[in-house]
Amino acid sequence: MRKTIALVALSLMLVNCDGLFNGTKKIVIKGNVNSPSKVTGLRVSASTKGFSLSDAKKVLIFYGNKYELFNINSDGSFTGKAVLGSATAVVFLTGNNQYIGNLFCSGLNVLPLVNLSEGENTQIDLSTLTLNGTQVVPTNNPIGNQIQLSEAEITFMQDVGAYYETLSKNLDMDNDNSPDILDGKQIRINSMTNMFAGAWGTDQKAPDMLAPAQFTVNTAMRIAGAIGMFDKNFTATLSGPSDNPYNDINQSHGAQAQDEFIFGFQRTTIQGGGLNQYPSQPFKNGLYSFQLNKKQLYTFYFSNINMQNNLLIIKPTIHTDNSGYITKISYEFVFPDGSIANPRNLIQGYIRSQINNNSTQLYEGYHLYGTFYAGDDYDYYNEKINKKIKFSEVQQCNFAYIDILGNEYEYSWKPTK
Numbered sequence: 001m002r003k004t005i006a007l008v009a010l011s012l013m014l015v016n017c018d019g020l021f022n023g024t025k026k027i028v029i030k031g032n033v034n035s036p037s038k039v040t041g042l043r044v045s046a047s048t049k050g051f052s053l054s055d056a057k058k059v060l061i062f063y064g065n066k067y068e069l070f071n072i073n074s075d076g077s078f079t080g081k082a083v084l085g086s087a088t089a090v091v092f093l094t095g096n097n098q099y100i101g102n103l104f105c106s107g108l109n110v111l112p113l114v115n116l117s118e119g120e121n122t123q124i125d126l127s128t129l130t131l132n133g134t135q136v137v138p139t140n141n142p143i144g145n146q147i148q149l150s151e152a153e154i155t156f157m158q159d160v161g162a163y164y165e166t167l168s169k170n171l172d173m174d175n176d177n178s179p180d181i182l183d184g185k186q187i188r189i190n191s192m193t194n195m196f197a198g199a200w201g202t203d204q205k206a207p208d209m210l211a212p213a214q215f216t217v218n219t220a221m222r223i224a225g226a227i228g229m230f231d232k233n234f235t236a237t238l239s240g241p242s243d244n245p246y247n248d249i250n251q252s253h254g255a256q257a258q259d260e261f262i263f264g265f266q267r268t269t270i271q272g273g274g275l276n277q278y279p280s281q282p283f284k285n286g287l288y289s290f291q292l293n294k295k296q297l298y299t300f301y302f303s304n305i306n307m308q309n310n311l312l313i314i315k316p317t318i319h320t321d322n323s324g325y326i327t328k329i330s331y332e333f334v335f336p337d338g339s340i341a342n343p344r345n346l347i348q349g350y351i352r353s354q355i356n357n358n359s360t361q362l363y364e365g366y367h368l369y370g371t372f373y374a375g376d377d378y379d380y381y382n383e384k385i386n387k388k389i390k391f392s393e394v395q396q397c398n399f400a401y402i403d404i405l406g407n408e409y410e411y412s413w414k415p416t417k
Contacts, residue, residue, distance in 0.1 A: 025084040025373070027113050029061065031126035031138060033092065034076025053131045057095040060181070063088045063372075067181055085348070085373035087112050087157070087404040092136055097179050099171060104135035106143040107158045112404060114345045115148045152335055153345050159310040160405055173290075173298040185229060187290065187298050192220040192264055193311075194410035200397060201317030205416050209315055212336040218280050220252050220264045221302070222408060223290060230261040231293035238265045240302070241286025248281070260369075312341050314351065314399045314411050324392060326385045329353060331399075333380070343380040347401045350374050353383055354398040362389050368400050368408075 033053040059070045059078045063086035070080040082088040087110040090103035102109055103126070116122065124146060126138035143149060149157075171179045173187050180186045195215045201207035221238070230236070238249050252264040267281035282304050290298040315332040331351070333341040343351075350366035365383055374380075400410040 025122075026081040027084050027116065028079060028081055028123040029088075029090065029111070029126065030077070030079040030123070032075075032077045032128050033072060033136075034128070051094060051098070051100045053092065053100065053129060053136070055094050056092040056100050058093040058097070060091040060093055061088060062091070062181060069182070082111070082113055083372060084113050084116060085404070087406075090136070093179075097182060099134075099179075101131055101134040101136040103129075104132075104137055105141050106154055108143070108154070110157075110405070111142070112147060112149065112157060112345070114404065115342075116146060149345060150342070152339055153342065156310060156312065156335065156341075156346060157405060160403065160407060170300045173300050174296060175299065184226065187223060187225045187229075187292075187300070188406065189300060189302065190222040190224070190406045190408060191304075192222045192408040192410075194218050194400075194412065197313060197315075197411040197413055199416040200413040201315070202416060203317075203319055207315040207317060207332070207413075208416060209313065209334075212311065212313075218266075219282050220266045220280060221283055222262065222264050224260050224262045225292075227259050227261050229292060229296075234293045236263050236293075237291045238263075238288060239291075240288030241284060242289070243286060246283075311336055311409065312343070312346050312401075312403065314401070316353075316397060316399060316413055318391065318394070318397070320391045324390055326355070326389045326391050326394070328382055328384045329397075330382050331380065343401075346403055347374075347380070348372060348404045348406075349402060350378065351380065351383070352398075352400045354400075355385075355389060355394055356396045356398070357393045358395050362394065363387050368402065 033056050057072055059072060059080055061068050061070065061080040061082050063083055068080060070078055072078045080090075089110050092100040092102065094100060103111055105111060111124075124142045125140060126142070127140040129136050129138055131137075143154070170189075171181070173180055174185060176183075195217045196210070197215070198207060198209040223236075223238070236251070238251075239245055246267060248267045249265055250268055252266040252268075267283065283302060285303050286301070288300055288302050290300065292298060313334050313336070315334060317330045317332075318326055319328050319330065321327050331343075333343045335341050349368070349371040352368040353363070353365040354361060355363040363385065395415070397413045398410055399413070400408065402408050
């Protein structure tokens with residue numbers, strides 16, 4: 001019998017950092033789980049397993065494939081650290097690692113450690129915590145105080161975070177009665193999307209973006225984990241949902257990025273679509289099985305949302321010199337309704353730019369994987385192109401990023417007509 005262990009909705013797939021956390025800054029997170037009855041005005045209830053916060057002995061703080069486990073002191077206080085720029089899960093466990101609940105702030109199952117200034121804001125004091133089901137609620141909510149996010153940015157993370165709604169039972173995907181992340185065997189599930197977005201801008205003309213309703217969105221399920229878990233001589237497979245399995249799941253790609261394996265799976269029975277796009281079918285909610293090697297089968301719950309409604313869109317403008325060579329690309333960032341988005345609050349690491357001439361790649365900028373925090377000096381709005389590329393030779397540009405929740409997005413742009 002599978003041991004069901006509830007976990008934070010974003011738990012196993014928060015941020016998709018394939019490899020090392022480069023250029024990181026740590027933020028102190030502290031709080032107290034003692035005497036929740038002293039806090040008034042909040043509903044206090046037991047977790048789904050019947051635990052209270054008085055049963056909490058450990059705090060698991062993790063982001064991507066990195067985690068740290070901190071003991072809770074006898075007086076109920078705890079202190080931990082997480083990486084600036086991350087969407088961090090704060091999970092409360094019993095002494096034998098059973099799940100009690102996770103931090104819940106402003107409708108988010110994670111703590112987005114973005115837009116924090118130096119000095120006093122490098123420490124977040126959650127104060128006394130209370131339990132509502134599996135939601136651990138702080139009396140001092142840092143979102144809107146120390147962490148400055150717009151309503152649109154909070155909504156973006158709430159909506160995209162709903163993608164993980166039913167992953168609340170995935171702490172033990174290999175079914176060995178031990179939390180995978182503590183055993184170093186964490187499997188992470190994310191969404192991938194790519195789409196044609198419109199015509200890029202130039203020095204003479206602004207970008208001409210399609211209306212989001214015109215996007216033909218290609219989607220995939222992205223599965224990643226430690227490279228040591230994978231037998232390179234075995235072909236990984238995905239099947240499900242268990243109640244009515246698909247017969248059209250295909251592996252779209254497999255790769256190794258530093259110390260990780262990465263697989264993408266798509267459903268590609270639909271042919272055609274507008275603007276030379278070939279859309280893939282979404283995966284519906286349900287229980288899936290992932291065979292990684294001959295000896296190990298993983299099972300997980302998957303929940304889907306319409307990513308088309310939850311996009312941070314990159315709008316590029318290509319600038320040239322008097323000789324027609326590209327000098328830089330400038331970027332705008334908008335939500336589907338046209339409102340301005342702040343990339344530093346919502347993007348993990350760098351933007352990967354690719355300049356292509358038909359099937360030939362003329363230029364690739366930063367790598368998409370391997371860097372979690374791009375650093376304070378990284379310019380999200382301008383990318384200098386040092387390689388000599390004749391603008392007239394360019395047929396397509398692609399721009400990709402990973403959001404701080406771990407979802408991967410790529411936008412293709414064509415020349416202005």
